[in-house]
Amino acid sequence: MSILRVKAITKKEFIQVGRDTFSLLMAFLMPVMLLVIFGYAITLDVNKIRTVVYDQDKSSESRELISRFRDCGYFTVEAYLDNHLDIDSNLDSGNAFAAIWIPRDFSKKLQARIDSPIQIILDGSDSNTATIAQGYILAITEEYNAKFRGVRAVPLVDARIRVWYNTELKSRNFIVPGLIAVIMSVIVALLTSLTIAREWERGTMEQLISTPVKTSELILGKLIPYFVIGLIDTLVAIGMSVFLFDVALRGSIVLLIALSSIFLFGSLSFGIFISIISKSQVLAAQMAMIGTFLPAFLLSGFMFAISNMPKPLQVLTYAVPARYFVSIVKSIFLKGSTLTMIGVEALLLVIYAVAVFMIANRKLAKRIM
Amino acid sequence: MIENDIAVQVRDLRRTFGSFVAVDNISLRVEKGEIFGFLGPNGAGKSTTIRMLCGLLKPTSGGGSVAGFDILSESESIKQSIGYMSQRFSLYDDLTIEENINFFSGIYNVPRQKRAERKDFILSISGLHERKEELTKNLPTGFKQRLALGCAVLHDPSILFLDEPTSGVDPMSRRNFWKLIYDMAGRGTTVFVTTHYMDEADYCGRLALIYRGKIVAEGTPADLRLRFMKQDVLEIPVDRPVEALESLEKEGLESAIFGSALHVVVDDAATEIPRIERILSAANIRAGKIEKILPSLEDVFVALIESS
Structure with missing residues (x-):
């Protein structure tokens, strides 16, 4: 291995990236944009459920019940209806997600201490939100009942729940760290996937392979600039998480950067590998997107809990390096984990990175065909 | 059996692509210091042959040696001692002239103390001293070819392989380019050059005519005229x-x-x-x-x- 040759290649790649507006945009603007878009767009928290009310009773009891919905912070009353047909049209058009229908005899039955039903209609086409809304509704009516009866039923089992790590249960707190991992795996693989394919397309590869340069020198020389870019991106993403999204970083930033570097090395090698086997930039970019974005998004545990997946898919997730990295980033951010707690994941990342680098090195033949 | 005064020697070299025979059992021998011309129309098998000699393409059968190294098993050693200029322009368009030279200096491991001198040499043979900070893509073809030749000889190789170096270049630039080739040969470099310009054949010391993958004649230009006309x-x-x-x-x-x-x-x-x-x-x-x-x-x- 000649340091001089690696240096020559690294320097050349730096110059080329620096002169290529498209690469620069992809390297620096795209991660920031993705983080902003996804960071604000993806939220699993359910609040501000748009609600319409059809109150036929118009009594002080019914008004109190409605105000409980309105004031808890999870429901916003969009309209008061005076026709039950309007409930249909509001839900059909998506104008409202929930409808509360209080019948004419609501207060009368309450005072008579007999069952007093109200009708609540939810839009089940978004089952996740509907399930969560159902929980809120039950809690509100339960509380209302207790207040109205004047006596609290004494429960036999009293579950006192405390939430650790993400005490406010804000979904942003676990989405943003996971997002860093997803974005990093896509961007760096995409960037490097173009580098060797570009040399084949422009005919410069033929010149390179006629020289004594070794494949490992070529790959390493091409990795270094993108590694630096990836590291800058990582720091920016961490900074944005902490300062823009208010996600507290509980663990060590040094550990986070060290493990990010290992992950970067693996993702970059994967991009190079794609570049070597595809030999064309368009194909390489598509393969990099499909090969990193889909698994990182769907199979890493970033969006969907791995434990809820069917068994065969669960097995498949072990082959997705983003799975380990997502879990590492989340642990360091939210739990403040130290290396001993995430050692297995870290080790697997190292193995992955070294393996992919070696495969790429073997695949890069210094031959034309 | 490696003879000291032989630069290139191949026997029954053959390369097929599917059912197409690009190079059909050719044998040839180039002595050190020669300018050896490889002449033939487009598609005759010139580039395929030169790529096999440079270790860029594996022969289907046959073998031989270049610079004393076996073309089948020692292609990486061959690459240390040759310079290769491919048919397609293959420097980096988005680098300046100087950056291209620096890059290949690094790739060929030119010793630090010799770099400035080699760079100066290449800039003067290509006539690009004043334009060294320009992007390579803005150069006219004739200059590009001379710069490519310069980058291929940065490490002072003993054999130089040039694949159609003058295609698409105006007559004046072609003449200048051949003057450079003569200079290289004068310094003891063996030059193996392919061309489809018949008028360039007279510049070569010895020629092989290739047609449909086969060598149809070999000799000095005068020799060929006498024997075959x-x-x-x-x-x-x-x-x-x-x-x-x-x-x-x-x-x-x-x-x-x-x-x-x-x-x-x-x-x-x-x-x-x-x-x-x-x-x-x-x-x-x-x-x-x-x-x-x-x-x-x-x-x-x-x-x-x-x-x-």
Whole structure:
């Protein structure tokens, strides 16, 4: 291995990236944009459920019940209806997600201490939100009942729940760290996937392979600039998480950067590998997107809990390096984990990175065909 | 068996792509310090051969050595001692001239103390001293070719392989380029050059003509003319070429006008010259001295292909 040759290649790649507006945009603007878009767009928290009310009773009891919905912070009353047909049209058009229908005899039955039903209609086409809304509704009516009866039923089992790590249960707190991992795996693989394919397309590869340069020198020389870019991106993403999204970083930033570097090395090698086997930039970019974005998004545990997946898919997730990295980033951010707690994941990342680098090195033949 | 004065030697080299035979069992030998020309039309197998010699392409069968190293098993050692300039321009367009030179200096591991001197040398042979900070993509083709040649010899290789180095270059630049090749050869570098320009063949010390993957003739340019051109070509300066041409062709003589002279192809000069003189004087055309001239290599090549 000649340091001089690696240096020559690294320097050349730096110059080329620096002169290529498209690469620069992809390297620096795209991660920031993705983080902003996804960071604000993806939220699993359910609040501000748009609600319409059809109150036929118009009594002080019914008004109190409605105000409980309105004031808890999870429901916003969009309209008061005076026709039950309007409930249909509001839900059909998506104008409202929930409808509360209080019948004419609501207060009368309450005072008579007999069952007093109200009708609540939810839009089940978004089952996740509907399930969560159902929980809120039950809690509100339960509380209302207790207040109205004047006596609290004494429960036999009293579950006192405390939430650790993400005490406010804000979904942003676990989405943003996971997002860093997803974005990093896509961007760096995409960037490097173009580098060797570009040399084949422009005919410069033929010149390179006629020289004594070794494949490992070529790959390493091409990795270094993108590694630096990836590291800058990582720091920016961490900074944005902490300062823009208010996600507290509980663990060590040094550990986070060290493990990010290992992950970067693996993702970059994967991009190079794609570049070597595809030999064309368009194909390489598509393969990099499909090969990193889909698994990182769907199979890493970033969006969907791995434990809820069917068994065969669960097995498949072990082959997705983003799975380990997502879990590492989340642990360091939210739990403040130290290396001993995430050692297995870290080790697997190292193995992955070294393996992919070696495969790429073997695949890069210094031959034309 | 490696002889000291042999730069390139191959036996029965063959390369197929599917059912297409690109190079069909060729054998050749190039001595050190030679300018060896590899001549043939497009698609004859020139590039495929040169790529096999440089270790860029594996032969289907056959073998040989380049710079004393086996082309099958020691291709990486070959790459240390050769310079290669591919048919397609293969420097980095988005780098400046100087950055390209620096890059290849690094790749060839040119020692630090020699770098400045080599860079200076390349800038002066390519005539690019003043333009070294320009992007390579803005250069005219002739300059690009000379810069590419410069980058291929940065490490002072003992053998230089040039694949169609002058294609698409204007005649003036072609002449300058050949002057550079002569300079390299003068310093002891072996030059293996392919071309499809027949007029460039005369610049080479020795030639091999390749056609449809096979070598159809080999030798010095003079040698090839003598051995393969059986007929004689006569040059006749005349005052009225068009009328002279008409009267000669009426007598069944194959003629062509070259400026103020005629070229006539005949089987035997000795018997035909008096006959031509008679025909011309009968037609009242004043003719100068009739001389036997050398056929061009193009004539030789056409004759060879027609007979094969």
